[in-house]
Amino acid sequence: MEFAKRHAEVMNLMVTTIEQLNALPERARERTLRYINAWWSSLVQPQINWGDTARPAKGIIKQDMLDHLEAAADIIAGSLVGSAAAPRGIDLDGIGEQCREWLDLLHGMEESEISGPIKDGLISQIEHLIWLVENADLFGGARVASEASRVIGSLAQASTTMENANPETINRWKKGWLALIAVCVAFNGGVAVVHESIDSGTAIVKEITGVVSDIQGNE
Structure with a gap:
């Protein structure tokens, strides 16, 4: 196996x-x-x-x-230095820590907040990302960065299905998503100051949200 x-x-x-x-x-x-x-x-x-x-x-x-x-x-x-293909960072602890926090959040969510198959799929993805972090000496940091980007995309898609999630869960989800983006940006660019990455991530989220709102308004 x-x-x-x-x-x-x-x-x-x-x-x-x-x-x-x-x-x-x-x-x-x-x-x-x-x-x-x-x-x-x-x-x-x-x-x-x-x-x-x-x-x-x-x-x-x-x-x-x-x-x-x-x-x-x-x-x-x-x-391609500074991208997921050739990250500058060497410290993967931040990504591993965020993954474990996401597992804690997902395991605590009820069926009414997120459907079972989506939840199980996310847990499997995140556990695989943790495995890659633990085996970075074999597969390299670029593989971690690539899989982390895929997880971020999956979490973003899953968030659109959470109509019945309580406000506290939604708040934890958003903060966790931005935090994961931040550590990935920091790892790809070798950035030591994570707070700046969080600010950048927040700006990106606001921009994406604005685009989505414009599209929905035109439909």
Whole structure:
């Protein structure tokens, strides 16, 4: 089970790497994408038995292909620095702490406030994000940043279904959402002052709310 989960996460990294390479300038993009098949084959090994003890791990991929992968990582880090693809921060404690607070909030919500399937889906996502934080030495901070962004989007969508939630729950939800945005912004940019990130997040929320209100008014 753990092997399957880790291997699936590595394949997720492969997908993310392809997306990041596609975001590079044209010359760098064309130069790096040509090695995708070799990297994919080393992960999937479609023509080799995983249980073949006669094949040591060092024979899975050639050194030059690994060198090209590391060079691609350097290009990504240099070109996309400060984004989820190449976060500047190194402290993941804030994201982990916010995740645990969200689990506490969700576990305490009643069926009347949020539907069971939505609640269970959010809990599963957040628990996976905590797992990524705990295994950041294996999968990297970029994977944490990417999954955190997905969680933020899921929480935003779920909030639109909470017509019957009590005011206290809604208030905790909004504060928790902004706090999660803040720690993610701080981690991506390596920002030490989280309060500034919260202010930025609040401004973004107000802007989004204004756009939604305008759209609803025109319908």
